[in-house]
Amino acid sequence: MGRGAEVVVLEARARIGGRVLSHRTASGAYNLGPAWVWPGIQPRIARTIQAAGPALTEQAEAGGFVFQDQTGGTQCLPHGFAQEPPSMRIAGGIAALVEAVANGLAPGVVRLEQAVRRIALTETGVAVTAETRSGPVTLHAARAALALPPRLIGGIEIVPALPPSVQAALAAVPGWMAGQAKALALYDRPLWRDAGLSGSAFSQAGPLGELHDASLRGAAEAALFGFFAWPPALRAGRRAALPEPVARQLGTLFGAEAARPREVIIQDWATEPFTATKADQVNGNAHPDYRPIALPAPWGERITLAGAEAAPEFGGYLEGALAAAEAAYLG
Numbered sequence: 546m547g548r549g550a551e552v553v554v555l556e557a558r559a560r561i562g563g564r565v566l567s568h569r570t571a572s573g574a575y576n577l578g579p580a581w582v583w584p585g586i587q588p589r590i591a592r593t594i595q596a597a598g599p600a601l602t603e604q605a606e607a608g609g610f611v612f613q614d615q616t617g618g619t620q621c622l623p624h625g626f627a628q629e630p631p632s633m634r635i636a637g638g639i640a641a642l643v644e645a646v647a648n649g650l651a652p653g654v655v656r657l658e659q660a661v662r663r664i665a666l667t668e669t670g671v672a673v674t675a676e677t678r679s680g681p682v683t684l685h686a687a688r689a690a691l692a693l694p695p696r697l698i699g700g701i702e703i704v705p706a707l708p709p710s711v712q713a714a715l716a717a718v719p720g721w722m723a724g725q726a727k728a729l730a731l732y733d734r735p736l737w738r739d740a741g742l743s744g745s746a747f748s749q750a751g752p753l754g755e756l757h758d759a760s761l762r763g764a765a766e767a768a769l770f771g772f773f774a775w776p777p778a779l780r781a782g783r784r785a786a787l788p789e790p791v792a793r794q795l796g797t798l799f800g801a802e803a804a805r806p807r808e809v810i811i812q813d814w815a816t817e818p819f820t821a822t823k824a825d826q827v828n829g830n831a832h833p834d835y836r837p838i839a840l841p842a843p844w845g846e847r848i849t850l851a852g853a854e855a856a857p858e859f860g861g862y863l864e865g866a867l868a869a870a871e872a873a874y875l876g
């Protein structure tokens with residue numbers, strides 16, 4: 546792309562952030578996508594935090610840890626697993642970082658509701674056609690950087706078409722957490738702490754498989770979040786009814802009062818067409834070994850993959866997204 550290049554960002558959704566999304570209350574922003582960063586080992590995240598200035602807090606893990614087995618039975622252990630380095634959370638949510646970056650861009654650089662449907666190689670670069678509210682719009686540029694999960698490239702018509710082996714290679718790269726869903730439960734107070742519990746739990750019974758305290762520092766409310774153990778197909782069949790089994794499980798894990806959260810918010814990424822594909826309809830538990838992906842000539846001279854799943858390091862993570870974007874811009 547080259548330093549100093551003029552850049553336009555075409556974003557399919559009506560909002561910025563992609564997998565970064567918040568649920569906002571009067572107390573602040575809760576993460577429905579990524580929540581944790583590790584600035585001690587992630588230099589680009591550390592620089593972004595330093596420039597944006599939000600406060601950092603360690604993920605609350607103090608207190609007992611609940612384990613739920615396949616039968617639904619629970620066991621309280623004196624402490625959970627210590628994360629090293631500790632997972633850090635950002636005041637204002639991860640969205641605060643995204644907003645800080647976006648605020649530094651000139652007006653008009655980011656264009657929302659422009660879903661890219663076609664990229665044609667031209668004599669001098671690329672012709673990129675996006676679907677907009679007022680019909681298709683084609684932009685001409687020297688290069689295109691695709692900062693999205695590689696499987697989504699299968700939904701874009703590339704002209705000339707990529708060789709079948711390259712299409713298959715892209716389709717084989719899972720979007721990290723693309724098939725996952727998060728539940729957020731809001732309470733008036735962190736009642737689990739009354740019983741000496743941290744709010745962390747692992748469950749083999751579901752619907753949630755891994756839970757943590759999501760409370761905001763100094764807030765007049767408290768929260769827990771959990772990743773679903775139930776796969777996308779099981780969630781799909783009972784979309785509107787999901788808060789009920791989630792609340793029931795919270796009661797089993799943290800005591801009867803926890804079964805009555807003020808509100809349960811569910812964010813199911815597997816249902817989002819600009820995050821997940823049909824192939825992502827599984828809970829990706831093991832972190833894939835992501836590698837940089839370069840398209841062969843002639844496509845590679847014009848089209849660069851720049852999302853977290855094509856990162857030179859920290860593939861799949863926010864740091865990976867920054868690393869891949871940096872490589873695309875400077876490369």
Ligand SMILES: Cc1cc2nc3c(=O)[nH]c(=O)nc-3n(C[C@H](O)[C@H](O)[C@H](O)COP(=O)(O)OP(=O)(O)OC[C@H]3O[C@@H](n4cnc5c(N)ncnc54)[C@H](O)[C@@H]3O)c2cc1C
Pocket residue numbers: 555556557558561562563564565577578579580581582659660661662692693694697701721722723725726727814819820851852853854861862863864865866
């Ligand atoms: C539930 C969950 C928890 C996670 N937890 C963590 C965590 O704690 N820490 C961490 O580091 N990472 C975590 N991740 C991963 C993190 O979210 C990703 O690494 C990061 O968001 C990837 O950024 P990206 O820009 O590469 O992709 P995305 O965030 O997916 O952005 C891609 C963008 O492309 C847009 N787009 C897609 N198709 C088109 C098209 N045809 N035309 C135009 N625009 C299009 C999308 O709308 C989106 O805005 C988590 C992810 C999820 C879902």
